[in-house]
Amino acid sequence: MRFPAVRALLVLCLSSVFLGLAAPAALAHDSLKSSSPAKNATVSGLDRIELEFSAHVSFPVVILHDAAGRRYESGSPRTDGPKVVQDVAATLPPGGYVIAWRIVSSDGHPVEGEIPFTVAGTGGAQPAASASGTGAAPAPAESAAPAAPAAATQAGGIPGWVWAGLGLLVVIAAVTLLGGRKKPEEAAGREADA
Known part of the structure; x- marks a missing residue:
């Protein structure tokens, strides 16, 4: 040769x-390890949302909404290494909810997902808002979630x-x-x- x-x-x-x-x-984006509430769980109430990822994450956005699109998160999410905590604004009426989350992975790429769950009804629970406005559930907080940086919204890849x-x-x-x-x-x- x-x-x-x-x-x-x-x-x-x-x-x-x-x-x-x-x-x-390049392909090792951080992933969601656990959440509270868990995916498809039924809970009696919720004061805060806790998400734990496989590594340190940044620029978290967490939105809690019901089937009608009303939002219930309060303030901005807080990070502590791989954990993200988001407070809930009000007592959640019985029904289905979705936690929509988005973070920037430790490799710089955005990762997002959804966690559906249900709040169980109790005998003393407040009824859903009626057309007359009586017996309405507490008004959800309208919080502005911080936007992810422009660089983080670009498509992933190598x-x-x-x-x-x-x-x-x-x-x-x-x-x-x-x-x-x-x-x-x-x-x-x-x-x-x-």
């Missing part, structure tokens, strides 16, 4: 190793540094292959001079 071919094979092997090591890190590294390896491989070749005339001329 010729020497330039060995160099080209070495560059190809190194680039494969580089991409193999970089790809798992980070730019991986593409730049791959491009650099391709250029090195091309230069190695092309630079290692000698024209037959040059090789014959060098042998005649020697």
